[in-house]
Amino acid sequence: MATLLNTIEDAKARDICKAHGDKPDELIEVLHEVQAAHGYLSDAALRTIAQSLNISRAEIHGVVTFYHDFKKEKGAKQTIKICRAEACQAVGANELIAEAETHFKTKMDDKAVAIKLEATYCLGNCALGPAVMIDDQLYGRVDIARLKTISNNHKGED
Ligand code: FES
Incomplete structure (x- = not known):
């Protein structure tokens, strides 16, 4: 049949x-x-x-x-949202983004990757920038060393 x-x-x-x-x-x-x-x-x-x-x-x-949050395709295993609004830029968001792109071997908003870096514009954590969100968890004062640790910790939660 x-x-x-x-x-x-x-x-x-x-x-x-x-x-x-x-x-x-x-x-x-x-x-x-x-x-x-x-x-x-x-x-x-x-x-x-x-x-x-x-x-x-x-x-x-x-x-x-x-609605931006709905996805029609399987996404990355992990999405790291990095704030690039003004307050975060003023405390190093652009440097963090450049280092993250190098470390994760990808570019912002590239979809065909295991770990996706996604630009976002204000996570409501402006006093503690650069701000990052992974799996709906918010982190402040993130540098590349901290981002690597946070990313690894989230991988372990699968
Ligand atoms: S500007 Fe980055 S959290 Fe508000």
Whole structure:
């Protein structure tokens, strides 16, 4: 029996929709939970959500593309957000970025890497710059030595 690729569904997404009562007005919460479970929103997951919540795929696509936090592809194993707003620049953010690019052998916002460096503009930690965020954890007064340690510690949490 042949199985069409576009009929494959995501069982986890189905369970999450069910836990939300298959209510269309809980789409954002469902998307967040599915992404938390898989790390991104696959086509299969989006099809399953559309079917479960009885929402058009176009509508879901609009929501997913509108919100910056939703990812349609598997991302890096670790994303290091480095603030490059003015207060952090004044205390060495640009130097930290240059050293991080050298150390992690990547460039800011390069997507095809295991460790992604992502520019962000103010993490609300201006008095303790340069500020960095990894896995929703905020760090202040980060230099390259501290960044290496923090990054390694987060790898150990997998
Ligand atoms: S300017 Fe960097 S945390 Fe506010």
